[in-house]
Amino acid sequence: AQTVTQSQPEMSVQEAETVTLSCTYDTSESNYYLFWYKQPPSRQMILVIRQEAYKQQNATENRFSVNFQKAAKSFSLKISDSQLGDTAMYFCAFMKSGNQFYFGTGTSLTVIP
Amino acid sequence: NAGVTQTPKFQVLKTGQSMTLQCAQDMNHEYMSWYRQDPGMGLRLIHYSVGAGITDQGEVPNGYNVSRSTTEDFPLRLLSAAPSQTSVYFCASSYPLGQGGNTGELFFGEGSRLTVL
Numbered sequence: 001a002q003t004v005t006q007s008q009p010e011m012s013v014q015e016a017e018t019v020t021l022s023c024t025y026d027t028s029e030s031n032y033y034l035f036w037y038k039q040p041p042s043r044q045m046i047l048v049i050r051q052e053a054y055k056q057q058n059a060t061e062n063r064f065s066v067n068f069q070k071a072a073k074s075f076s077l078k079i080s081d082s083q084l085g086d087t088a089m090y091f092c093a094f095m096k097s098g099n100q101f102y103f104g105t106g107t108s109l110t111v112i113p
Numbered sequence: 114n115a116g117v118t119q120t121p122k123f124q125v126l127k128t129g130q131s132m133t134l135q136c137a138q139d140m141n142h143e144y145m146s147w148y149r150q151d152p153g154m155g156l157r158l159i160h161y162s163v164g165a166g167i168t169d170q171g172e173v174p175n176g177y178n179v180s181r182s183t184t185e186d187f188p189l190r191l192l193s194a195a196p197s198q199t200s201v202y203f204c205a206s207s208y209p210l211g212q213g214g215n216t217g218e219l220f221f222g223e224g225s226r227l228t229v230l
Contacts, residue, residue, distance in 0.1 A: 009153075033217060045203065045221035091155060098163070099144045099207055099217050103156040 002027045004094050006104035013082045014112050020067075021077045021107045023092030033095045034068065034075045039106075040088040048090070051075065079109075087111045115139050119204050119222035126194040126229045134189040134225050136204030142220070144207045145187040149173065149200040150224070156203065162187055163209070194229045201226050 003026045013019035025034070036048040051059045051068050059066050063083075067076045079086055092104040117138045126132055138145065146161035158171030162181040176198060178190040187206075191198060205219040 004155075006155075035218060037219075043201065043224045045205075045219075045224075047218050050218060093219075095217055099146075099161075099209060101146070101156075101158065101219060103148075105153055105155040 002102045004104040012110040023075045035093040037091045038088045117222040138206040142206035148203045
């Protein structure tokens with residue numbers, strides 16, 4: 001079975017600072033994908049970034065980047081230059097073949113002005 | 114550009130009542146799924162479908178039925194609502210992994226908040 005663990009239920013960061021959200025997963029699969037989704041107060045689920053497990057290079061999308069450590073089964077999200085609009089719940093997700101998704105319990109991030 | 118459309122957005126039911134949450138997507142996605150979101154538990158898969166006429170159970174299927182008669186629609190039926198089914202429900206769709214270079218990311222509807230009294 002696949003499990004995704006987000007050990008930080010809540011975090012806060014000062015505006016313009018950098019914050020890292022942690023995620024670990026457990027799987028015996030060799031080929032899979034990892035995602036971070038953002039859920040602002042509007043409740044809409046928004047894709048932030050994705051990482052293919054077979055790629056060694058860490059994915060980057062503007063201010064968002066990941067630190068993917070395959071051997072350690074770790075997939076952390078770094079948000080640089082935090083903005084008020086980054087305030088949201090962030091979910092780490094694992095996907096294996098067959099489009100089977102497994103989500104973590106989420107980290108609630110608050111950006112403080 | 115509608116994407117994934119869920120209706121209704123809010124619903125209040127009494128215990129024992131039945132209802133259907135509607136989900137439609139206009140992206141020609143083969144894969145569709147239903148999740149429920151509860152505080153402290155993330156998103157849990159209820160049912161999913163890999164194509165018209167094919168459905169399967171997810172992690173928490175009890176009390177729910179689905180059908181997939183067309184590629185576009187994937188309704189979720191609550192047979193006899195219980196207070197434990199009070200939750201926010203999300204429908205999501207995606208292309209199969211690898212099709213056309215897609216990485217299988219999920220596209221979500223806006224969610225439906227259901228309260229069972």
